[in-house]
Amino acid sequence: MILENPTEKAIGILGGTFDPIHHGHLRLAIELYERLDLAEVRLIPAAYPPHRSFPFANAQLRLQMLQAAIIGTPGLVVDDRELHRLGPSYMVDTLSSLREEYPYRSLCLILGMDAFSNLPQWYQWQRLITLAHLLVVHRLGTQIPAFSTMQDFLSEHQTNCSDTLKKQLTGCIWIEEIPVLNISSTQIRHLIAAGKNPRYLLPAAVLNIINTHQLYS
Numbered sequence: 001m002i003l004e005n006p007t008e009k010a011i012g013i014l015g016g017t018f019d020p021i022h023h024g025h026l027r028l029a030i031e032l033y034e035r036l037d038l039a040e041v042r043l044i045p046a047a048y049p050p051h052r053s054f055p056f057a058n059a060q061l062r063l064q065m066l067q068a069a070i071i072g073t074p075g076l077v078v079d080d081r082e083l084h085r086l087g088p089s090y091m092v093d094t095l096s097s098l099r100e101e102y103p104y105r106s107l108c109l110i111l112g113m114d115a116f117s118n119l120p121q122w123y124q125w126q127r128l129i130t131l132a133h134l135l136v137v138h139r140l141g142t143q144i145p146a147f148s149t150m151q152d153f154l155s156e157h158q159t160n161c162s163d164t165l166k167k168q169l170t171g172c173i174w175i176e177e178i179p180v181l182n183i184s185s186t187q188i189r190h191l192i193a194a195g196k197n198p199r200y201l202l203p204a205a206v207l208n209i210i211n212t213h214q215l216y217s
């Protein structure tokens with residue numbers, strides 16, 4: 001669907017395991033919020049992330065860490081809808097429920113280039129672009145996938161005009177190069193397990209929750 005006079009800004013959607021949330025996630029969300037003039041970026045923790053082992057921290061604590069991380073940050077919102085579903089937290093179900101809630105709103109699913117390269121392994125992956133745009137960001141050391149499925153997918157959907165993301169509700173791929181911080185949740189978990197201090201890789205409020213609940217040690 002094409003909107004002749006789009007009045008409402010697009011909503012960015014950043015799903016993740018967030019085990020734990022860190023400054024890499026938060027900078028990514030803020031950069032995209034500002035650069036693409038989004039209404040907000042929704043951080044959506046996965047209850048049961050598909051295609052990876054079970055998270056170390058339980059879903060309620062990962063949610064609590066997210067809420068603590070974004071307090072007072074304009075444009076960032078936590079959305080806990082995946083915590084109310086049973087079974088694997090498939091993105092297609094999350095986008096379907098957002099689409100029901102916002103039938104006439106542009107939705108932009110944010111993906112790192114690594115996640116984008118693995119998209120064909122996602123459940124019903126070809127439906128994703130019928131429910132939202134894909135906002136693909138470069139992460140250090142990642143490249144645009146060279147294999148034909150993704151090259152074809154890109155040539156069909158990639159847009160060079162960011163205004164299209166506002167005018168259309170779904171169906172476009174936008175690639176954004178951003179200065180990505182080389183931080184991962186795995187690195188933070190490993191530091192804590194080794195008795196080292198992860199301070200400054202993640203918000204102090206998140207580290208307080210980790211310490212209170214003795215997570216990852």
Ligand SMILES: Nc1ncnc2c1ncn2[C@@H]1O[C@H](COP(=O)(O)OP(=O)(O)OP(=O)(O)O)[C@@H](O)[C@H]1O
Binds near residue numbers: 111
């Ligand atoms: N440092 C970072 N900069 C930008 N994007 C990131 C960064 N770390 C993760 N992301 C992106 O955020 C989303 C959620 O990431 P996730 O919760 O898996 O974090 P992670 O740090 O990659 O975790 P883990 O090390 O446990 O795999 C993914 O799309 C991922 O590509």
Ligand SMILES: O=C(O)c1ccc[n+]([C@@H]2O[C@H](COP(=O)([O-])O)[C@@H](O)[C@H]2O)c1
Binds near residue numbers: 015044049
């Ligand atoms: O829907 C899927 O099949 C699917 C497969 C892999 C990952 N995802 C989602 O991608 C997001 C990032 O996942 P992860 O494993 O990098 O934390 C998170 O929201 C996951 O639920 C979704």
